[in-house]
């Protein structure tokens with residue numbers, strides 16, 4: 485399980501994810517790819533009803549919005565919570581579609597009961613296992629987090645949390661805290677025999693008796709690099725394909741033009757053009 | 770922060786019972802056009818606390834939302850457009866969210882509410 489150079493051991497998250505780290509993280513295309521693929525797998529495990537409707541989702545530990553953008557690409561509406569002001573600032577500069585909140589997951593979610601269709605979290609929740617200061621008692625923080633998560637999900641909804649546990653104790657600590665809060669479900673471990681591709685997903689369900697989804701790569705295989713099946717809802721897919729603003733330069737031009745159009749139409753708040761404007765947000769396979 | 774987000778937020782300070790809705794103090798409000806998704810609006814409507822949305826919208830300078838609403842109105846395009854605009858196009862950029870029970874202020878800056886608690890609040 486353990487990477488020896490775990491960022492979780494370096495400093496508390498709001499310190500570790502400083503401006504420098506936030507920028508590096510978001511500009512690294514390898515990182516973007518990994519986070520996108522993890523989010524796509526989390527969405528698959530989230531198993532939202534296949535009714536073509538956009539859903540309201542939470543992205544817990546949303547960071548600079550890499551995971552959230554995959555939700556947007558699939559047509560969903562999301563709210564993102566994160567403890568790092570620097571990560572959120574990058575998210576906001578990149579004009580992600582989700583609503584952003586500065587928040588510590590260990591304080592419990594500030595969301596009213598039964599209001600959310602599903603939650604994902606990509607590479608964040610293991611941070612709650614850290615005891616950075618004596619006040620940050622991990623068990624208490626995990627309990628508050630899972631109880632409030634359970635409460636804010638609507639009936640039949642799921643939460644899928646991709647985590648990097650430091651060891652088996654941490655994996656058990658997170659899973660147990662979730663079960664004690666009332667969730668059913670458990671840990672799905674993809675590619676358990678591969679050091680490189682092994683990934684942990686805590687799949688949590690509110691009510692219902694659905695079986696835990698099947699992990700990938702149980703036969704000792706490695707992930708295939710081909711794209712998974714992608715599901716889009718709302719108008720997103722058709723819209724993205726229309727308009728012939730295919731290559732990078734012309735796409736930026738198109739966005740800058742569209743923003744200018746909005747400014748002249750009197751929209752007061754079109755974001756200023758920046759180096760992020762029209763930047764490629766994710767790799768398509 | 771859009772009013773959809775506001776409608777779902779509640780104060781999470783330990784021991785607070787009536788932490789909803791957070792009162793909006795608006796200093797700077799922005800309007801940004803976004804995709805109109807009637808399917809999403811119909812889906813989310815039953816979960817919206819209408820009075821909270823209406824009051825929040827008024828605090829943000831949008832005061833054309835009807836006082837009472839019903840499922841039937843979701844067939845009415847002009848209502849859906851109003852609902853869409855208030856819920857998803859009006860952003861609180863600067864200001865504060867105030868807990869109705871404790872009066873605790875959560876500052877909103879550059880569109881991001883600061884919902885971090887002090888140790889004695891959690």
Ligand SMILES: C[S@@+](CC[C@H](N)C(=O)[O-])C[C@H]1O[C@@H](n2cnc3c(N)ncnc32)[C@H](O)[C@@H]1O
Pocket residue numbers: 497498501519544545546547548549550551565566567568571587588589590605606607608609611612
């Ligand atoms: C590896 S990044 C992943 C960000 C994003 N989910 C993505 O896929 O790109 C982990 C994020 O978790 C956030 N985080 C860590 N501990 C947190 C906490 N207690 N509350 C909220 N966010 C936290 C960090 O600030 C960081 O942005």
